[in-house]
Every structure is written in structure tokens, then in C-alpha cells.
Amino acid sequence: MxxxxxxxxxxxxxxRDASVKRFIHSQYSRLNRMVGHVPREEYVARFIDLDQRGYVWKDKVYQQLIKEFHITGLTWEELLQDYLTDFKYHCExxxxxxxxxxxxxxxxxxxxxxxxxxxxxxxxxxxxxxxxxxxxxxxxxxxxxxxxxxxxxxxxxxxxxxxxxxxxxxxxxxxxxxxxxxxxxxxxxxxxxxxxxxxxxxxxxxxxxxxxxxxxxxxxxxxx
The missing domain is CATH 3.40.50.1000 (HAD superfamily/HAD-like)
Known part of the structure; x- marks a missing residue:
């Protein structure tokens, strides 16, 4: 029994796939002043690719995003903290x-x-x-x-x-x-x-x- x-x-x-998409679109909009030079779909797609469905922790993901997209005015630590703080509002x-x-x-x-x-x-x-x-x-x-x-x-x-x-x-x-x-x-x-x-x-x-x-x-x- x-x-x-x-x-x-x-x-x-x-x-998680749907939740990540909701979150990363939100992050792009909220932090647009610093990341807006990158096309939205490119930012979203690269995050999802680097994330590997959650099997790569986000410190590595954000370090790579900052390097590839030449993001200034934000550190990877700040992006990570935004993820930790805000992801829960996008859970589906x-x-x-x-x-x-x-x-x-x-x-x-x-x-x-x-x-x-x-x-x-x-x-x-x-x-x-x-x-x-x-x-x-x-x-x-x-x-x-x-x-x-x-x-x-x-x-x-x-x-x-x-x-x-x-x-x-x-x-x-x-x-x-x-x-x-x-x-x-x-x-x-x-x-x-x-x-x-x-x-x-x-x-x-x-x-x-x-x-x-x-x-x-x-x-x-x-x-x-």
C-alpha cells in the first residue's frame, strides 16, 4: 500500500521554464537603463542558454552576461541579488x-x-x-x-x-x-x-x- x-x-x-522567462523579461524591463543597449530577446535567450535549466548557478551566468554584453553600471553581484530577491514573484x-x-x-x-x-x-x-x-x-x-x-x-x-x-x-x-x-x-x-x-x-x-x-x-x- x-x-x-x-x-x-x-x-x-x-x-521553471515559464517562471524563468517571466523573471528575465521583468529584470530586463526593470533594469533597462543599464541593459537596454542589448536587444531584449538577445538578453533573454542568452540568460536561458547560460542557465542550462538551473544547473548553472547564477553567479556564473551573470558574470558571463556582463562580460559578453559589456554591461556597466551594474555588478554581477547586484544582478544575482536581483534574481534572489525577485524570482519568487514570477513563479508559475x-x-x-x-x-x-x-x-x-x-x-x-x-x-x-x-x-x-x-x-x-x-x-x-x-x-x-x-x-x-x-x-x-x-x-x-x-x-x-x-x-x-x-x-x-x-x-x-x-x-x-x-x-x-x-x-x-x-x-x-x-x-x-x-x-x-x-x-x-x-x-x-x-x-x-x-x-x-x-x-x-x-x-x-x-x-x-x-x-x-x-x-x-x-x-x-x-x-x-
């Missing part, structure tokens, strides 16, 4: 996020989240989505001192929830850091499909609304 469902954040609950959830969480809670399932990233930054984004109240434990890699795909961070979350791996599902978008890593920790790994990746996996969803049904399917041991 499934007792707990754990989630990744970026690319799974938070539509995937469709049906809250209804899905409410349905899982109504079934008396334990909910957890494991996300790689900076502690306060990730918590700010979770708060911005309005979903913190649904989770019984939230682990952020910076604060834990370990990150996915290492099995220990999954084990810590399961200990906090007091459930066994066999009673747990982990939902994430990254094939290695989420799905395979969860399986290596003894959990059922569920892939939140992302066109960027290709993976052969038993359990997958296109939309968050599919997760409650998938839980029943996992319990019955059937393909999805």
Missing part, C-alpha cells in the same frame, strides 16, 4: 498543482519534497506557489549537505515521514536525479514527462492530475 508521495520541485511542480505552477495536492491529502497520504538548490531561495519559491502547507517534510540540498541523486537524501525524507521505500512514490522530471535515484533508494520512481529527456520507465505522467490514478495503478502492479 502506498503511504507517501514525494516530489521534486523544479520542472515537476514549478514550471504546472496546471492542476493545488487540486492534485488536495486530493492526495484527502486520501491521508504523507507528502514530501526533495529539491536540489539553495535553501532559502527554494523555500521562497515554494511559499510563492502557496503549497508549503501541504507537505509533511521538505528537504533542500543546500541545507541537507547532500543532493539528489545520492540515496541518502531520499532515505532522510522517508525517515522523517516514517515510511518505508516500498510504501513510497517519488515524482520528478529528471531521469537520473529523480526517477533512477528514487528507484536506487528502493522507491517507485515516476517520471513527470519532459520533452528534453528520453527515458524508458514503467511509470510516467504527462499532467499532475494523473498522479492519484497512478498511485492505484502502482499498488496493483500494472503498467501505466
Amino acid at each position: 502506498i503511504k507517501a508521495v514525494l516530489f521534486d520541485l523544479d520542472g515537476t511542480l514549478l514550471d 505552477p504546472f496546471p492542476n498543482l493545488v487540486p492534485m495536492l488536495e486530493e492526495l491529502k484527502s486520501r491521508n497520504l504523507w507528502l514530501g519534497m526533495i529539491t536540489n538548490g539553495r535553501g532559502q531561495f527554494q523555500m521562497d519559491n515554494i511559499e510563492a506557489l502557496g503549497i508549503k502547507k501541504y507537505f509533511d517534510c521538505i528537504l533542500v540540498s543546500e541545507w541537507e549537505g547532500i543532493k539528489k541523486p545520492y540515496p541518502e537524501i531520499f532515505t532522510r525524507a522517508l525517515m522523517k515521514l516514517n515510511v518505508s521505500p516500498e510504501q513510497s512514490i517519488f515524482v520528478g522530471d529528471h531521469p537520473e536525479n529523480d526517477v533512477i535515484a528514487a528507484q536506487n533508494a528502493g522507491m517507485i520512481g515516476v517520471w513527470k514527462k519532459d520533452l528534453q529527456w528520453q527515458i524508458e520507465v514503467e511509470f510516467k505522467v504527462n499532467d499532475l492530475t494523473e498522479i492519484p490514478l497512478l498511485i492505484k495503478i502502482c499498488e496493483n502492479g500494472r503498467d501505466f
Whole structure:
């Protein structure tokens, strides 16, 4: 019987691609006096390219932007601080996020989240989505001192929830850091499909609304 469902954040609950686009367009507009010599679409596209979907921290991104675009009147530290301060105002959830969480809670399932990233930054984004109240434990890699795909961070979350791996599902978008890593920790790994990746996996969803049904399917041991 499934007792707990754990989630990744970026690319799974938070539509990070859409959120980044909203933020960087806003940053360009707000700081136009210093960055306006660069065409908007060029600034936005280069940020997204350098960001590598969040796998490159923004200190490196902004240092490169300043160098390439000859930005003056702003330091990379100031741009980074703007990112840290303002990103949360542009967080966009995937469709049906809250209804899905409410349905899982109504079934008396334990909910957890494991996300790689900076502690306060990730918590700010979770708060911005309005979903913190649904989770019984939230682990952020910076604060834990370990990150996915290492099995220990999954084990810590399961200990906090007091459930066994066999009673747990982990939902994430990254094939290695989420799905395979969860399986290596003894959990059922569920892939939140992302066109960027290709993976052969038993359990997958296109939309968050599919997760409650998938839980029943996992319990019955059937393909999805």
C-alpha cells in the first residue's frame, strides 16, 4: 500500500521554464537603463542558454552576461541579488498543482519534497506557489549537505515521514536525479514527462492530475 508521495520541485511542480522567462523579461524591463543597449530577446535567450535549466548557478551566468554584453553600471553581484530577491514573484505552477495536492491529502497520504538548490531561495519559491502547507517534510540540498541523486537524501525524507521505500512514490522530471535515484533508494520512481529527456520507465505522467490514478495503478502492479 502506498503511504507517501514525494516530489521534486523544479520542472515537476514549478514550471521553471515559464517562471524563468517571466523573471528575465521583468529584470530586463526593470533594469533597462543599464541593459537596454542589448536587444531584449538577445538578453533573454542568452540568460536561458547560460542557465542550462538551473544547473548553472547564477553567479556564473551573470558574470558571463556582463562580460559578453559589456554591461556597466551594474555588478554581477547586484544582478544575482536581483534574481534572489525577485524570482519568487514570477513563479508559475504546472496546471492542476493545488487540486492534485488536495486530493492526495484527502486520501491521508504523507507528502514530501526533495529539491536540489539553495535553501532559502527554494523555500521562497515554494511559499510563492502557496503549497508549503501541504507537505509533511521538505528537504533542500543546500541545507541537507547532500543532493539528489545520492540515496541518502531520499532515505532522510522517508525517515522523517516514517515510511518505508516500498510504501513510497517519488515524482520528478529528471531521469537520473529523480526517477533512477528514487528507484536506487528502493522507491517507485515516476517520471513527470519532459520533452528534453528520453527515458524508458514503467511509470510516467504527462499532467499532475494523473498522479492519484497512478498511485492505484502502482499498488496493483500494472503498467501505466
